[in-house]
Amino acid sequence: MKFTDGYWLMRPGFTARYATEVADVRAEADRMTLYAPVKHVVSRGGTLNSPLLTVECWSPAEGVIGVRTTHHAGSVRRGPEFALPGAEQGAGVGKVRRDGEVVELVAGDLALRVDTAQPWKLEFTAGGQVLTSVGERGTGFVTDPAGRHHMLGQLGLGVGELVYGLGERFTPFIRNGQVVDIWQADGGTTSEQAYKNIPFHLTNRGYGVFVNHPGKVSYEVGSESVGQVQFSVEDQTLEYFVVYGPTPKEILRRYTALTGRPALPPAWALGLWLTTSFTTDYDEATVNRFVGGMADRGIPLSVFHFDCFWMRGYQWSDFCWDGETFPDPEGMLARLKEQGLKICLWINPYIAQKSALFEEGRQAGYLVRRPDGSVWQWDLWQPGMALVDFTNPAATAWYIDKLRQLLGQGVDCFKTDFGERIPTEVVWHDGSDPERMHNYYTHLYNRAVFELLEQERGEGEAMLFARSATAGGQQYPVHWGGDCESHFNAMAESLRGGLSLGLSGFGFWSHDIGGFEGTPTPAVFKRWVQFGLLSSHSRLHGSKSYRVPWDYGEEAVEVTREFTLLKHRLAPYLQRAAQQAHATGIPVMRAMVLEFPEDPAAATLDRQYLLGEDLLVAPVFTDDGTVEYYVPEGTWTNLLTGAQLTGPRWIREQHGFHTLPLLARPDSVIPLGADDQHPVSAWADGVELRVHAFADGAERTVEIPRSDGPGRTAAFHLRREGGVVRVTTDSPHAWQLRIGGPDGVLHSYPAGTSEAELRYES
The missing domain is CATH 2.60.40.1180 (Golgi alpha-mannosidase II)
Structure with missing residues (x-):
């Protein structure tokens, strides 16, 4: 949110107060509290009639320093709050030391330095070098024309410093110059809105910043003050953590240690997924035709997904199979499982008025209500739909029990769709702040479903196919990129979003092969198949048209078969990368800057990535097969053709549909499994x-x-x-x-x- 009118003025109706100096320091062994007036105080009289900001500084872990700035401490603090499992072990990590007027908080290699004799300035240092600093307008609060109170923080950007992250964003990969609101939205992949909003960014200068606020966080990334990253919240308190690296990998390790590491998805999920698509006509005969068609063409299939219309129209969600199209669901699922398939079902957290569950939930108080006590409803997705209140333990148990019955029928996992358009004019069962719950709702939703799968299927067998998330949501994989169109631009923007999500702490990511909206050309479909089967998880899915490969020509069948078999052979390599994501938070699909932070050419690359630590993938985004990509230093070998390329340099090549740049890193050893028919062997x-x-x-x-x-x-x-x-x-x-x-x-x-x-x- 912009508060200023250029450098000199405030916007009309806005009033700002900034920390000016340190009036007092309360130092303890492992933390310090700074008291900062918003004007220079020259006499006792200056302490009157003016705000005093309280700035608490501590460390939850080595290499991490927290800063909490408070104006009025007596405000009512309603939940929710991010759970920070990594902070629970960090008592006493920080060490405070004083040298005259200088006070420092040291947490491993990271230190926060304050010279109390100088104007307000916080310096975050490592190895004697300043990583970033908080200057004269970097700590304060602003009131707007409506009287709302905003806390703000500003951290300086150095020359050439680039900002990444803030969730799965489809706008330009480098965040510099962008205005970003951390606010869940169902905006597709073609706008500035995002399904997965994460108030965490990192830079190419060795640190990241996590704003510990589950509600709306408004970022001005070099867009209001061009040399600053500004973040603000409508609150009386602003809390953030500076996370030191120095490498991007180490930043992600420390950030995910703080907010939670991803669970390890089951290995069977590495194989190819096929769906009914969304609004297409399908019944049991269609499913059998799809599954049989894949087998007849030699394309191994691992998971079959039933999208929305496995339930009856107007009744989502009632978790009852449509008896006309699926008269024998238990028998059908048993027959599919006899063929070695796992089963996924689409669900969402909304209850349509026509569903029998609506009245059941209304009477029991399981649905989110308005302040007047009526059930919140609208018609945007399902007519008269309501929202399950996951802050109510009884409502959560009620919802989960419906899913447990489906697991008893043979279902293995769920696609947890939606969870973004959460109203704020409501009352939550546990008294949560509606503004803070808007982003956080998806966390409760996905956690509830994931924990059910862990209970019923066992640890290591639980996974979701989730669309929305907030900070900490990486603990409940897998996430997919949402509703993209079916052309090369959408393919590229999907990759951009996935790489951004990986730099935001998420280890696993997928996307709709072929695109969701519209129907891809055969060329787009074949290129997307290559990209999709060289992603952590691979699903063929569309909206109004099928994604079975024979609909796109015989060569599409060949390409799908070849790359599915290749992914199966790569399964031991990919499973090892998945284990690394689980253990360290380093994603399976890695932006080039993550692996090559010292190479300036890698800093802006968003059309290629590392799959695991040793395979460079450059998807083809053109009709004629032309691809431009960057090869880092050393001799790289194309895994498919054996061609060797020596970097650092840019390459321009043309590829048919059976190859693409898939390069093995110098000095690498890639394990290829003997079994190309199954993801698990x-x-x-x-x-x-x-x-x-x-x-x-x-x-x-x-x-x-x-x-x-x-x-x-x-x-x-x-x-x-x-x-x-x-x-x-x-x-x-x-x-x-x-x-x-x-x-x-x-x-x-x-x-x-x-x-x-x-x-x-x-």
Whole structure:
């Protein structure tokens, strides 16, 4: 929100008060409180008739410093609040030290420095260098013409400093110059609105900032004051955490340790998902035709998803199958599961008036109400629809019990759609602030469904296909990109949003292959299939048209088959990347700046990414197959063709529909499973280790997840010594080794081989 009129003036009707100096410091062993008047005080009389800001500073973890600025502390604080599991362990982490007029709070390598003899300034430093600072207009409050009270913070931007994150945003990848409101909206992928709004950003200067406010946070990212990131909330208190890296990966590790790490999705979810699409005509015969058609064409399918019209129209959600189109749901699901398929159902948290659950929920008090006691309703999605009140434990249990019955029929997971258009003119069961609940509602919704799946299916078997999220929502994967159109621009904007979400702490992300709205051309469909099957999770889905590949030509069938088989072979590599996301918060799909923070050319790249740590993917966004992409330093090898490219440099290529830039990193070892028909198999048995551009002295350890127990791996250690590659392993299985691309000689080793030597020939 903009408060100023240029540099000198305030906007009409706005009044600002900023911290001017430090009047007093209350220092404890592990925290400090600064008292900041909003004017320079020269005598006792200056302490009268003027605000005094209270600025508390502490550390919840090493490398993280919290700042809480309060104007009036007596205001009523209603929930909700973000849960910060990482802060619960951080008591006493910070250390306060004083040297004359200078007071510092130190948290590991990060320090907050304040010179109390100087005008107001907070400096965040690491290694003796200033990361960012809060200056003369950086701490304060503003009243607007309506009398509303806004707290604001400003952190300085250095020359060349770039800002990333703030959730899954489809606007330009670099946030500099943008106005961003953290406010959930169902805006598709073509606007400034976002389904997943996260009040966390990071920069290429070694730090990130998390604003700990679940309601609306308004950002001016170098857009009001061009050298500042400003964030403001309508409240009496503003709290934020500065998170030190110095690398982007370390920033994400610390941020996700604070707000929660993603659960590990089940490995079967890595395979190909197919849906009925949304408003298309479908019944059990259609489902059987789709599933059989995929099998007949040699395209392995892992999950079948039933979208909205598995229920009767006008009655979403009543969680009852439409008896006309699906007369025997239990039998149908059993038959699908006999074919090795997992089942996903679409749900949402809204209850239409025609649904029998509406009256049941109304009488029990399970639906969100207006201040006059009436049930909040509108007609925008379903006629007369109401909203389940997840702040009411009884309402949550009621809703979850409906889903539990579906799990009993054979359903494995749910697509938790919607959760963004949450009203503010309502009263919540637990007394929550409606403005703060608008963004937070999706967290309660997704958490309730995810925890049910954990209870019923077991840890490691729970996953969602969720559209909306806020901070901490990364704990309940997987998330998909929402309603995009079916053309190359939409494909590119989807990737941009996914990379932004990854830089906001989310480890897993997917999108609708082929686009949602409209019908893709065969060229768009084939290119989106490549991109989709080189994403963490892969789902064919549309709105008014099907996404079965034969609708887009025989070559589309071939491309879908080839890339599905490729993803299955990459399953041990992808599962390892998923385990890393679960353990560290580093996403499976990584923006180039995350892996190459020291390369200036990587800072702005948003049309390519790293899939895991060793595979560079540059999707093709053109009809003629032309693609431009950047290759970082070293010799990179195309996993599909074996072609080698040496960077750093830009490449312009043309690809047919069976290839794209899929480059293995220098000195990498990519494990390829022997089974290309299933996403889950005995990955270590017969695994092919493909060695790429291995320099003399290069050394890598590759851990292959094993299927005979959680957390167990088969480890291969490879080292090149002159012209020889030496391999040692603890794997009891047979394995293979190939130097270079797919045409390199394949060397096979029987079960029990724990050491091997092979002459290196690139």
